[in-house]
Amino acid sequence: MTPPPGWYPDPSAPHLERWWDGAAWTGHLRAPEAPGPPQPADRASGRARAVALTTAAVVLGAAIVTGVAVLGEDDDTGGPAAEALPTAVTSTAPAGTPTPTPSEPTGAAPDxxxxxxxxxxxxxxxxxxxxxxxxxxxxxxxxxxxxxxxxxxxxxxxxxxxxxxxxxxxxxxxxxxxxxxxxxxxxxxxxxxxxxxxxxxxxxxxxxxxxxxxxxxxxxxxxxxxxxxxxxxxxxxxxxxxxxxxxxxxxxxxxxxxxxxxxxxxxxxxxxxxxxxxxxxxxxxxxxxxxxxxxxxxx
Structure with a gap:
């Protein structure tokens, strides 16, 4: 699967970002954006909360019916890895993660x-x-x-x-x-x-x-x-x-x-x-x- 359009590390210049149009690299380059502020310490990660809720559900289900629950490990990295970019982008963001595209208004006024x-x-x-x-x-x-x-x-x-x-x-x-x-x-x-x-x-x-x-x-x-x-x-x-x-x-x-x-x-x-x-x-x-x-x- 290929990732959606977006800015990713440039395969030939990792200190820059290049626009991926969903099928191929384009000629657009930019400097990486500064990282956002750190999350507060009292906010658990979404993955940790998801694992906790899943575990509780399995314990409750085991008390009612006989069964075996297997919990899989999710990849929480999101986006293509930089080392995979020179030839193709092979990984995607976690399922359900909204990704802005050029035609979607993100954070802008409705007009x-x-x-x-x-x-x-x-x-x-x-x-x-x-x-x-x-x-x-x-x-x-x-x-x-x-x-x-x-x-x-x-x-x-x-x-x-x-x-x-x-x-x-x-x-x-x-x-x-x-x-x-x-x-x-x-x-x-x-x-x-x-x-x-x-x-x-x-x-x-x-x-x-x-x-x-x-x-x-x-x-x-x-x-x-x-x-x-x-x-x-x-x-x-x-x-x-x-x-x-x-x-x-x-x-x-x-x-x-x-x-x-x-x-x-x-x-x-x-x-x-x-x-x-x-x-x-x-x-x-x-x-x-x-x-x-x-x-x-x-x-």
């Missing part, structure tokens, strides 16, 4: 979703919710009105999605180039063919650029491109690709994709700007920007 991998938080406007039962990868929020039958009569669709991803496949650093390269792929994935090669909207018939330009995101220079997409069936929609560089780890470029259905059932187009303007670096409420902000040259 914010945390993307730990890219070191940002995104606001949740009214009508949006963290993802639940979503098959698409990298989704960080969806419209909160659930799903509907897709216009082409196959599959289920959502009126709005926001996704984040890290650019690791090329060395391109320009936010403008990255956004312009991503928008055709974003449109195709949203409204042409899905991951199962189904045309949920009958395919894309045409598109046009609605808006594009530089934008400040979490205090960093970025760029966005927004398309209006017309589909063979249904009202079509709007797709936006937003690119900027992360402020954590190796500062790899980040792509945020917006997918909004057009028509009266789609989310307000202004939510794209609201979400963009509200993106912050984790732990830094002062970073921001938004469409139309003054940002200077691209970094």
């Amino acid at each position: 914010v979703v945390v993307d730990e991998l890219n070191g940002i938080t995104l606001p949740l406007p009214d009508g949006w919710t963290p993802p639940k039962n979503v098959a698409e990868d990298d989704v960080v929020m969806t419209t909160d009105d659930g799903t509907y039958d897709c216009p082409a009569g196959v599959g289920t669709c959502r009126h709005g999605l926001v996704l984040t991803s890290t650019v690791t496949e090329n060395d391109e650093k320009s936010p403008r180039t990255l956004a312009e390269q991503d928008i055709p792929e974003a449109a195709d994935a949203a409204y042409d063919r899905d991951s199962l090669d189904r045309r949920l909207y009958g395919g894309i018939e045409s598109h046009r650029t609605v808006e594009s330009g530089p934008v400040a995101v979490a205090g960093r220079a970025g760029y966005f491109v927004r398309w209006r997409v017309k589909t063979a069936q249904g009202p079509g929609g709007y797709v936006q690709s937003l690119a900027f560089r992360s402020s954590v780890g190796s500062e790899a470029p980040v792509i945020v994709r917006f997918v909004f259905d057009a028509g009266p059932d789609g989310p307000p187009l202004a939510d794209m700007d609201r979400i963009t303007k509200g993106i912050r670096s984790i732990g830094d409420a002062d970073t921001g920007g938004g469409v139309g902000s003054s940002i200077g040259p691209e970094d």
Whole structure:
């Protein structure tokens, strides 16, 4: 079994931590976080309490029925061992231990979703919710009105999605180039063919650029491109690709994709700007920007 996504000791540099995406190592590095305060002396460990309760239950059961109880030893270490990391991660945290993922809000206010991998938080406007039962990868929020039958009569669709991803496949650093390269792929994935090669909207018939330009995101220079997409069936929609560089780890470029259905059932187009303007670096409420902000040259 492989462990869930998270920060683990880097196999080639144990003094650093590298992000494991659940299947492979990524290019993200960071310094290990300082250990938390020691637990009070009068609090027994969870394992000790569990063993004590199990032993008491066995003694009580033996007084009522005849049987033999065998108590197994649990591994209480949790997470992959550092020496196992160079080739593969082979151990997991104890069963039942919640592990945060990039799209799960952990310790954040209910109106914010945390993307730990890219070191940002995104606001949740009214009508949006963290993802639940979503098959698409990298989704960080969806419209909160659930799903509907897709216009082409196959599959289920959502009126709005926001996704984040890290650019690791090329060395391109320009936010403008990255956004312009991503928008055709974003449109195709949203409204042409899905991951199962189904045309949920009958395919894309045409598109046009609605808006594009530089934008400040979490205090960093970025760029966005927004398309209006017309589909063979249904009202079509709007797709936006937003690119900027992360402020954590190796500062790899980040792509945020917006997918909004057009028509009266789609989310307000202004939510794209609201979400963009509200993106912050984790732990830094002062970073921001938004469409139309003054940002200077691209970094």
